[in-house]
Amino acid sequence: MLTLKNIKDLFSNYKKNNENNKPKVHIKNTLQANIDLLRQELDNPSDLVIREFNIKDYRCAICLIDGLTKGDYAHDLLLKNLLVDIWTTDKIREIHSVDELFSALQNQFIALLDISVVSEFDELFLNLLSGDCVLFVDGIARAITIETKGWVDRGIIESSSQTLVRGPKDSFNETLRTNTMLIRRRIKDKRLRVESRQIGRISKTEVAVMYIEGIANDKIVKEVHERLDRIDIDGIIDSSYIEQMIQDHPYSLFPTVHNTERPDTVASSLMCGYVAIVVDNSPFVLIVPGLFITFTQAAEDYYHNFYFITFIRLIRFFSLLLALLTPGIYIAVTTFHQEMLPTSLLISISNQREGVPFPVFIEALLMELTFEILREAGIRMPRAIGSAMSIVGALILGEAAVNAGIVSSFTVIIVSLTAICSLIIPSYHISISIRVTRFIFMILGAVFGLFGVISGLVVLGLFLCSIRSFGVPYMYPFAPLNYEGLKDSIIRFPLWKINLRPTLISEHDRVRESSDKKSNNTGGIA
Incomplete structure (x- = not known):
């Protein structure tokens, strides 16, 4: 049966397929042609920096967006690696063709962590506008992108909307990798998954789905990915855009997606089987499913008697x-x-x-x-x-x-x-x-x-x-009634009594603490 939801999905897929069928613009093998096309597509902005130089008899060019790259990275790459250090190595004498130079640049001369080779301008523009440097070599119809992201961001400070007396004082900021780092600091488990995608035809905002494999419900994880894949919008400015587009019952007064700017709240939720959605440029991380009981609990509830x-x-x-x-x-x-x-x-x-x-x-x-x-x-x-x-x-x-x-x-x-x-x-x-x-x-x-x-x-x-x-x-653990869930609801049992994860959220590894290790410390120094 063809429903309204199916029609929307078909229309969304049609638009995406049309975008995917657009002709791809490939990188030319002429340096000047690539630079001219780059300036033309970006309308020659004032913050586009292009530095041309020679390596032996071969023309090269580095392109970057001023303000989006780390200044020391670009300085080391241009002046130290490519203009100074490269001449002190014996390998430079072994280069006799432009292909050998390109291979050496890719594998030996650029001493940075993450580099990749692109052959299309769409991918090149995405990397360039994300803060990477782009290296062209005259005579090669490919380019090297170097990971040099390093814009000015807000530091890790205390949360302004969710304050507490006792507990961690750090909070998320607007940088996605900083936020995932704060979560990884608290969960050092190899099962923690970080699955990224880009949403927004214009903004191309990076969105990361985080969960612990083996603890999170596979059906919930699959549903999160499906709802994110159905989003078709020009731009994502904040995580609230994602929240409004994936929540159940969008006309309800009561929210069904929880959000927080506290890393400890996200970490504890992940260990209970919840799924977190981290959005670049937003200090608020989404947590699903969002139940009524979770909106009435504070992070500090687990730091006191x-x-x-x-x-x-x-x-x-x-x-x-x-x-x-x-x-x-x-x-x-x-x-x-x-x-x-x-x-x-x-x-x-x-x-x-x-x-x-x-x-x-x-x-x-x-x-x-x-x-x-x-x-x-x-x-x-x-x-x-x-x-x-x-x-x-x-x-x-x-x-x-x-x-x-x-x-x-x-x-x-x-x-x-x-x-x-x-x-x-x-x-x-x-x-x-x-x-x-x-x-x-x-x-x-x-x-x-x-x-x-x-x-x-x-x-x-x-x-x-x-x-x-x-x-x-939404009203779990009250409806349906669940005894284990009631231990952490209107009342809170001792931590050693809350030894199982929520039934409807975590299906696999539900044991948080062995029942034979409950607190029974009544002794002292004689």
Whole structure:
């Protein structure tokens, strides 16, 4: 049966086949023709550096893009290797033809790690614009590309979005190889796989899929590769592009792909059987499958005592429910179910609302929107004044609104409590989902009362239980219920008790720690 998905796949394959069938431009055997074509295709940019020189009687040229190569590499290659050292070797006297020179350059004279030979300009342009040097030899219809990538990048600094008190302080940056290095430093296992591809017809962004063979689910790995192969776009600027194109249920408010800028989080996820997607030019690494429980956990949850972390996780889940339901319940109770409130509290709320010109729903909606505006303004403003502005602005506006009789004090308290609870959620993406869903519950509470709030909660629960992320139920280990998975969910067992990897994520090597090696250290120095 021909479905919409199949039609899209056929159209995507048709476009890719058309691109692959374009005539290839081969490198010429004339040096000047190659240089002219290079300048013509790139429109002779100001940062294109071309240095021509002679080796014996043969003309050669080095081409590079200024700023994309390491300066010392290019200097050593041009001045030291090809213009100085080459004349001190006896092998230069053995060269009697241009073919012998090209072979010697490829195998002996260029003392750098990674070189390759290309015969087409498409491949040459890709390497040149990625930071490699290109060496032409007059009379040879091929070119040598030398690995000299070395642009200025951001150093390895502490994460700005996922801070912690105890644990590693490093974070990813915008360079793919730096990010894969940070992961390899933590996983020194030969089974760690790094499989790269280029996505984007114009940007040609490098994307690496990382997983541990024998631990990761083969079906999930295959599905990741298939979804990446189906992407047909002109450019990938950030990993969020990939995230939006491979996620399940793209119209859902709740994310199904996890992202992080912490190497320790990625390393621990890989060892549990997850798959990581590293995108060049992005400091955020994607982790799939993205389950609801993973968005509520922080990296620091595994660096402290399990009693303390269990307490913190219970507070976190309770705060999540408060952030989601408190305004809706407040609107429902004060509008339809006043008899549920204690008499003294009901009188206090009534006295506070005396003179307020708006119903409770409009009052709460105005305050919620005001807090969202202040929150967004605090993010967009310079960091030095952003946080202070959002806090002070909320206090000043809240007090001014109460004094002006626009809102009641109790409404300000409810909205403030909701805002604080939403800040406790570790994942910014799930926090946004909760904040948006909160407005839906406010509407349900204003129209249908507590019946609407409870019905909405049931529908939301059924929806979350019905969706999947790369074939894994989104609410695992709650639905379906899994005892081993519950050991690291709302509560956290001691590390020596979490000795098995998640069932639906890792199918093969599931044992993390032998059960006979659990902690039982009760002795001491006598």
